[in-house]
Amino acid sequence: MSQKKVCFIGAGNMARSIISGLINSGYAPESITASNPSQPKLDALNKDFGIKVTNDNVGAAATADVIVLGVKPHLMQQVGEQLSGLDLSTKLIITIAAGVTAKRYSDFFKQEIKLIRTMPNTPTQIGVGLTGLFAGNDISADNKSLCESLMATGGEVIWVDKEDDLNQVIALAGSSPAYFFLFLESMVASAVKGGMPEASAREMAQQAALGAALMAKQNPDLSLAQLRENVTSKGGTTAQAVATFEEGNLRALVDNAMTNCIARAQEMAKQY
Template structure:
């Protein structure tokens, strides 16, 4: 594994997820540096993972080979303009912010940069993440491989050929853990209302969800539809539950939610 110096500008949940994945996969903690205004966040990262931490964006960036921009979209312009004081021509810039386009980064930095946009999700923290990546045509294969290596430490990756496809990645992977959590939450709440102990309900639901995901992963020759039909005996309990979902137009609800997610990403691109 090629190990280069990486700095994370921002120490929020996604930085925690990615750095945790890196360290757990064997990346040297001393080569990872995170910056943030919050002393509490930095202290927690240092104590948990042993990585370098500081408040100094410029110094961390100057010493890094890879700079990961992990701040909120509304703060991105300010951060990039600060970093533009440095010569960034030999550094790989990786972003994980939704809604900020490659063109905007070029506007912010006002100098040639090597840029890869990524969309990871929070299961990266435990090695089950999914990250979508988009590289501009000028980015070398070596830099793409380096970015892929970093993101693969937390799970799987997919490359998209067009930047706007990252909005689909957001809807399908970046935001979708929350969809599944909501479904699990609703199932657990229903069981609790029927008198089932919460710990028992959670154990049943989480294992069923894990098993279902593994069934999809390990049966690549079968569609999700076929797997569903395989456990839906005509006239049985599963069929009754599925019928209730269909009657409530679950497919329409999901499609509407995903479209709203994409629309919000597109709206953010205009804002930032």
């Protein structure tokens, strides 16, 4: 991979996940800079990964080939105005913010920019993430390839043809680790209530989740319904648990959660 100079504006969990993926893939720490107002986050990144850190957004962006915008959506205009005095014509800008549409960034930066929207998830930190990518027609094949190579260090990448499809990526991948953690929390809590030590309950639940995910991934010819049925003996314990979920209308609850997730992304697009 070409060792382009990459700077991260913002040092939150998602930026940390991507930086971890880059470093674990062999990217040179000296080619990565993180800028953030909070010094403790910067100190942790420097200690853990050996990257450069600063509180100066403009200075970090000025020397970078690639600028990754990792701040919250409501801060994006402020960052854009900070960097608007720089000539950004030769730089690739990658945003990981949900809800802020591509056309808004040119307004924020007060110039035409080369921008790719991405939606990664936190498993990027350990190399098993998923990142959705969207680029307009004005983005060159070289810049698309550069963005893909950077984001692929944290796992799989999928390009979407329409910008609106990134909202589906948010619901399916960006936000979904939290859904699974909530489900695991609930399973562990039930087991603890039944008398099992929490550590043992967690180990069993997380290993079962890992195994189920790997079985789904390694058997693409089998539908998810078939995989479920393969575990569910008629009249057995699994059947009773699955019936309980169905009686509680789990499918509708999941659909409502994902629909509300997408709706929130659409609301944010109007806000910012």
